Amino acid sequence: MDTKASGGRILAFEDGKVIFEENSLGKDVYIIESGKVEITKQINGRRVTINILGKGDIFGENAMFANVPRSVTATAIGRTLLISMSMEELIYRMQTNLQFAIELFQSLVSRMHNTDLALKNVLSKIHSFSEGLIQDVFPEKRPLKVGEILIELGYLTPSQLDRCLQKQKEIHIFDYKHKLLGEIMIEFGIITEEQLREALAEQKMRLRSRSE
Structure with a gap:
């Protein structure tokens, strides 16, 4: 100028x-x-x-x-x-x-x-650091993630999960809003609503067993 x-x-x-x-x-x-x-x-x-x-x-x-x-x-x-x-x-x-x-x-x-x-870039680093800190310092507090359950059930591959997690992070950082992982998987056509309900039910059952 x-x-x-x-x-x-x-x-x-x-x-x-x-x-x-x-x-x-x-x-x-x-x-x-x-x-x-x-x-x-x-x-x-x-x-x-x-x-x-x-x-x-x-x-x-x-x-x-x-x-x-x-x-x-x-x-x-x-x-x-x-x-x-x-x-x-x-x-x-x-x-x-x-x-x-x-x-x-x-x-x-x-x-x-x-x-x-x-x-x-800063928000992405803060988000990643926070997640890593919780898992490293408080491993017993680590949640039973629905994505991992879907992999165990054979409805999802690790690479598909990574893709969906990246998309969820981009929505959170770029659009400043939160979107459930299950919604993204269904939108991508990776899983069905019935498969998601099954995984959520399994997650609920495991969480109940852990708290007992």
Whole structure:
């Protein structure tokens, strides 16, 4: 992005200086003139880096367009120079400089894509770590999984189970919703509803025996 034609105010931040914090209020958008900016977010009590931005990148636009608190924390990496612009200044610049407007949207789309991939990767790692921790630390708490029972009954192969588990994880991470494993197996045409009911009945019986 041609930052020289952007207007706005030049701000300088030293290494490690916080530009704005998650959940803080603010309506200015920033374009990086030089240096780098680390974008982090609090996820499950951990500070996670979701992007590293460089010269020409724009950030802070969510609070400006949506009028909501900042959703991330931005921190300078090394000495960093930023161009700070208000909504009015940004809109004016977009109206009077078509090339600037095109590059602005290209930068936003690219950054949103990279941020989305980073968040999905983090959530996937947290999900896998949590499952592994429960099984390693509390093996006696490990549930009798319906997928394994279906394999024992001869209705399912291990590779089919892996495929369905991966699909379930993708739905949970990408669509932010939970879908039962049995539903996915039926949708894929791997098992029938009758076979699922049989496996669930077997699971219930084994759980009852374990608790006695």
